[in-house]
Amino acid sequence: MQLTLWTYEGPPHVGAMRVATGMEGLHYVLHAPQGDTYADLLFTMIERRDRRPPVTYTTFQARDLGGDTAALFTRALRDAAERFRPEAVIVGASCTAELIQDDPGGLAESAGLDIPVVPLDLPSYSKKENWGAAETFYQLLRRFAAKGAARPATCNILGPTALGFRHRDDVTEIAGLLSRLGVTVNLVAPMGARPADLARIGDAAFNVVLYPEIAGQAAAFLQRRLGQPFTRSIPIGVGGTRDFIAEVAALAGVDATPLLAEEASRLPWYSRSVDSTYLTGKRVFVFGDATHAVAAARVARDEMGFEVVGLGSYSREQAREVREAARALGLEALITDDYLAVEQAIAEAQPELVLGTQMERHTAKRLGIPCAVISAPVHVQDFPARYSPQMGFEGANVLFDAWVHPLMMGLEEHLIGMFREDGEFTDTAPSHLGHAAAPAPVSAPAPAPAPAHAPLALAWAAEAEAELRKIPFFVRGKARRNTESFARARGLSTITVETLYDAKAHFSR
Amino acid sequence: MSLALEAGCEARPVLRERGQREVFCGLTGIVWMHRKIRDAFFLVVGSRTCAHLLQSAAGVMIFAEPRFATAILEERDLAGLADAQEELDRTVARLLERRPDIRLLFLVGSCPSEVIKLDLAKAAQRLNARFAGVRVLNYSGSGIETTFTQGEDACLAALAPELPGSDAPQLLIVGALAEVVEDQWRRLFAAMGVHRLAFLPARRAGEMPAIGAGTRFLLAQPFLAETARLLESRGARHIPALFPLGAEGSTEFLRAGAQAMGVGEARFREATALAEARAKAALAGPRARLEGRRVFFFPDSQLEVPMARFLARECGMEPVEIGTPYLHRAHLARELPLLPASALLSEGQDVERQLDRCLAARPDLVVCGLGLANPLERQGITTKWSIELVFTPVQGHDQAADLAGLYARPFARREMLRV
Ligand code: SF4
Ligand code: SF4
Numbered sequence: 019m020q021l022t023l024w025t026y027e028g029p030p031h032v033g034a035m036r037v038a039t040g041m042e043g044l045h046y047v048l049h050a051p052q053g054d055t056y057a058d059l060l061f062t063m064i065e066r067r068d069r070r071p072p073v074t075y076t077t078f079q080a081r082d083l084g085g086d087t088a089a090l091f092t093r094a095l096r097d098a099a100e101r102f103r104p105e106a107v108i109v110g111a112s113c114t115a116e117l118i119q120d121d122p123g124g125l126a127e128s129a130g131l132d133i134p135v136v137p138l139d140l141p142s143y144s145k146k147e148n149w150g151a152a153e154t155f156y157q158l159l160r161r162f163a164a165k166g167a168a169r170p171a172t173c174n175i176l177g178p179t180a181l182g183f184r185h186r187d188d189v190t191e192i193a194g195l196l197s198r199l200g201v202t203v204n205l206v207a208p209m210g211a212r213p214a215d216l217a218r219i220g221d222a223a224f225n226v227v228l229y230p231e232i233a234g235q236a237a238a239f240l241q242r243r244l245g246q247p248f249t250r251s252i253p254i255g256v257g258g259t260r261d262f263i264a265e266v267a268a269l270a271g272v273d274a275t276p277l278l279a280e281e282a283s284r285l286p287w288y289s290r291s292v293d294s295t296y297l298t299g300k301r302v303f304v305f306g307d308a309t310h311a312v313a314a315a316r317v318a319r320d321e322m323g324f325e326v327v328g329l330g331s332y333s334r335e336q337a338r339e340v341r342e343a344a345r346a347l348g349l350e351a352l353i354t355d356d357y358l359a360v361e362q363a364i365a366e367a368q369p370e371l372v373l374g375t376q377m378e379r380h381t382a383k384r385l386g387i388p389c390a391v392i393s394a395p396v397h398v399q400d401f402p403a404r405y406s407p408q409m410g411f412e413g414a415n416v417l418f419d420a421w422v423h424p425l426m427m428g429l430e431e432h433l434i435g436m437f438r439e440d441g442e443f444t445d446t447a448p449s450h451l452g453h454a455a456a457p458a459p460v461s462a463p464a465p466a467p468a469p470a471h472a473p474l475a476l477a478w479a480a481e482a483e484a485e486l487r488k489i490p491f492f493v494r495g496k497a498r499r500n501t502e503s504f505a506r507a508r509g510l511s512t513i514t515v516e517t518l519y520d521a522k523a524h525f526s527r
Numbered sequence: 528m529s530l531a532l533e534a535g536c537e538a539r540p541v542l543r544e545r546g547q548r549e550v551f552c553g554l555t556g557i558v559w560m561h562r563k564i565r566d567a568f569f570l571v572v573g574s575r576t577c578a579h580l581l582q583s584a585a586g587v588m589i590f591a592e593p594r595f596a597t598a599i600l601e602e603r604d605l606a607g608l609a610d611a612q613e614e615l616d617r618t619v620a621r622l623l624e625r626r627p628d629i630r631l632l633f634l635v636g637s638c639p640s641e642v643i644k645l646d647l648a649k650a651a652q653r654l655n656a657r658f659a660g661v662r663v664l665n666y667s668g669s670g671i672e673t674t675f676t677q678g679e680d681a682c683l684a685a686l687a688p689e690l691p692g693s694d695a696p697q698l699l700i701v702g703a704l705a706e707v708v709e710d711q712w713r714r715l716f717a718a719m720g721v722h723r724l725a726f727l728p729a730r731r732a733g734e735m736p737a738i739g740a741g742t743r744f745l746l747a748q749p750f751l752a753e754t755a756r757l758l759e760s761r762g763a764r765h766i767p768a769l770f771p772l773g774a775e776g777s778t779e780f781l782r783a784g785a786q787a788m789g790v791g792e793a794r795f796r797e798a799t800a801l802a803e804a805r806a807k808a809a810l811a812g813p814r815a816r817l818e819g820r821r822v823f824f825f826p827d828s829q830l831e832v833p834m835a836r837f838l839a840r841e842c843g844m845e846p847v848e849i850g851t852p853y854l855h856r857a858h859l860a861r862e863l864p865l866l867p868a869s870a871l872l873s874e875g876q877d878v879e880r881q882l883d884r885c886l887a888a889r890p891d892l893v894v895c896g897l898g899l900a901n902p903l904e905r906q907g908i909t910t911k912w913s914i915e916l917v918f919t920p921v922q923g924h925d926q927a928a929d930l931a932g933l934y935a936r937p938f939a940r941r942e943m944l945r946v
Contacts, residue, residue: 019572019599019615019617022575029576031576052548053553053580053669054580055549062900079672141602
């Protein structure tokens with residue numbers, strides 16, 4: 019049993035729903051208990067879709083369990099096929115239906131529908147949402163993908179689904195880049211594709227994989243089956259986008275020089291302009307799905323001049339990539355889906371900015387640290403009305419704005435460092451965000467397991483404590499930590515003003 | 528007005544349907560019950576789906592000091608039930624270490640835990656013996672057994688046998704209510720001289736009311752069938768009444784309570800006349816927006832019948848169909864005769880057929896869940912999402928206009944928008 023207050027991913031059948039809902043002409047018949055229709059509101063409310071997801075649930079109840087739940091499934095399947103007239107159907111079980119073992123795949127086969135039925139086997143007690151989406155997409159391609167003309171300089175865009183973080187605008191942005199590069203998009207899938215469209219996926223020479231969590235497995239399969247190579251670079255940030263363009267150009271046999279010469283992002287200039295100097299070395303903690311976290315870490319260090327002090331992901335399937343990226347930054351990757359572990363890591367790293375999911379937004383709020391969202395899971399406000407890709411050159415502009423916004427602005431930061439006793443410029447939050455924040459009690463997060471060796475008790479002399487408070491709040495945590503570890507290393511039991519400045523000198527070397 | 532004239536009529540036809548049900552499971556009740564009982568914790572024993580449901584339904588609130596969590600069953604828990612019991616003990620031990628402020632722990636069953644027959648009653652017993660100072664109870668909020676608000680019924684039903692005994696006369700109001708509503712009613716009953724008034728659930732585990740032969744209880748919510756049955760088995764007696772929605776419902780509800788406590792009509796009127804007049808006056812505004820409009824209810828919370836009664840009688844609306852997940856005739860005995868005869872009453876659901884009926888009827892307002900609301904709006908149909916009705920203080924005189932306002936707001940918005 020795993021004690022969970024918050025989960026980064028839903029169950030795998032939600033991943034399958036994301037694929038089905040993103041596509042057209044595909045219906046999903048899901049064997050599930052009454053109540054599991056809650057998942058509809060993810061799409062109708064969070065993503066604000068104006069149609070019901072194409073999902074029929076059997077919604078069995080306890081009284082059905084004594085009877086014939088298999089017949090219930092078959093009836094729901096026939097009714098759905100007749101009512102919605104889809105081109106194809108996927109069938110599967112939710113976690114509860116998995117336990118009663120009715121075998122939706124077998125039942126669907128014997129139901130004798132005159133449309134293709136793709137059975138899904140999604141183990142709910144060991145896999146999660148992204149895995150479910152990846153497996154569903156893969157199974158659909160296994161069924162429908164066929165060899166094609168493989169026209170040169172033509173690609174498919176793989177990975178966008180319903181309920182994907184900024185998928186809508188990423189696709190627009192990347193399709194624009196591809197067209198400026200002279201590359202034709204044959205098909206975007208799953209989002210917007212019909213089952214029949216999947217049959218002509220082979221008309222492209224290669225695949226662009228935007229979200230490896232969802233399309234990685236499918237792309238590897240298409241490479242094996244159809245010989246289509248696929249892109250590995252993720253077009254997030256200016257560097258990522260440039261690498262991506264070069265990679266695509268090589269696969270397409272086109273010249274990338276004109277597009278690369280015509281630098282279309284404002285991020286490089288914004289980041290070089292003197293107003294951004296104060297961003298140098300700001301300590302950031304990055305957490306999200308593997309793709310977004312790794313890309314964000316690169317942007318943070320190389321394009322914003324931050325210092326990445328923590329990098330992690332809940333995507334166990336992509337843990338290797340995250341570990342590599344972390345090592346390159348001199349860090350140990352945090353691979354976990356336990357939000358308390360993430361909270362603890364953030365509290366320990368004492369960053370000045372957190373780049374994370376909806377979840378880290380709340381953790382950061384509790385710890386009084388500025389935060390921006392870079393990855394799913396997200397709430398309704400991260401399905402914005404305005405154009406806001408994460409990918410491509412415009413995506414880089416969006417990243418710059420979104421990450422700088424929560425930070426205190428440069429001048430204010432200086433003034434607070436100089437004059438500590440201003441009643442209006444409070445010490446805890448940037449004033450351009452409008453709230454005169456109450457000093458956030460940096461409440462210790464839920465008690466962590468006690469460390470194996472109890473640390474030496476350290477006392478702060480009163481005037482050292484007062485001196486510490488003169489350090490701006492966003493680096494105060496780090497200063498406290500450094501001073502304490504400095505004192506501990508020297509076997510000191512009391513921290514004086516002198517210790518504070520000794521530690522400062524020590525760490526600034 | 529005499530309700531007795533029409534009471535006892537059982538003949539009203541009901542459309543019973545089976546098919547896909549677009550409803551929440553009883554786990555959702557945790558979202559408000561954990562705020563109501565301040566030192567209780569709800570531990571769902573279920574799957575990732577259950578955890579995902581809770582966080583989707585609870586939205587942002589999950590971070591405001593959440594007092595619920597899910598013990599997610601993993602593959603190895605399914606393999607051996609004995610080990611699952613041990614695992615559960617370990618999980619609870621860890622939880623209680625982390626939250627020493629918890630006095631009442633509910634182990635909440637889910638579909639997976641019910642299907643594999645994980646015995647939570649046994650687990651609760653065992654844990655009670657192990658942890659002093661924490662009462663451990665269990666109930667099921669599974670989708671296979673409970674629909675949405677029935678989760679509250681199951682939770683209160685778990686509490687009922689635990690309540691201390693006392694045969695002293697008292698009036699008990701049953702059903703989780705907003706604190707502001709409880710306080711209003713305390714004042715009203717105090718004004719009538721009724722001081723032995725208690726609420727179930729209480730705000731804290733240690734303050735749960737005692738019950739016994741002297742207890743007369745009012746149901747503030749229509750979805751408390753099992754709780755009522757168990758309270759009656761402890762000697763308490765149910766007072767039939769309208770549910771306290773709208774001016775009429777609130778007056779009849781309070782009057783039934785007052786009469787049961789021996790308060791005379793004059794004293795009752797004296798205490799409540801002002802609130803009733805205020806409610807009626809305040810209703811005029813929203814009524815202007817609602818009058819003559821046709822309303823269609825999809826099943827959700829069991830509140831549909833009293834809501835439709837209120838909208839029809841006090842706001843001049845015309846209910847077309849009143850869908851309810853479950854129709855408890857005895858507790859609705861006062862309500863049903865007040866529904867307009869023209870309204871179709873339906874129990875259960877086949878959501879596709881119901882949508883067909885709804886679209887054919889072209890109602891002015893559809894009361895439905897969040898999975899249906901936006902798709903219907905896109906088709907030009909005004910909707911009121913129903914869950915809000917459970918999360919907002921709507922009972923009692925001083926909330927009558929707020930309640931009508933919830934239904935009027937979608938119309939007001941439509942009129943305002945020029946895009
Ligand atoms: S319409 Fe009213 S009086 Fe007539 S049968 Fe139905 S409930 Fe009874
Ligand atoms: S209790 Fe049942 S219906 Fe509710 S979320 Fe869990 S599996 Fe789904």
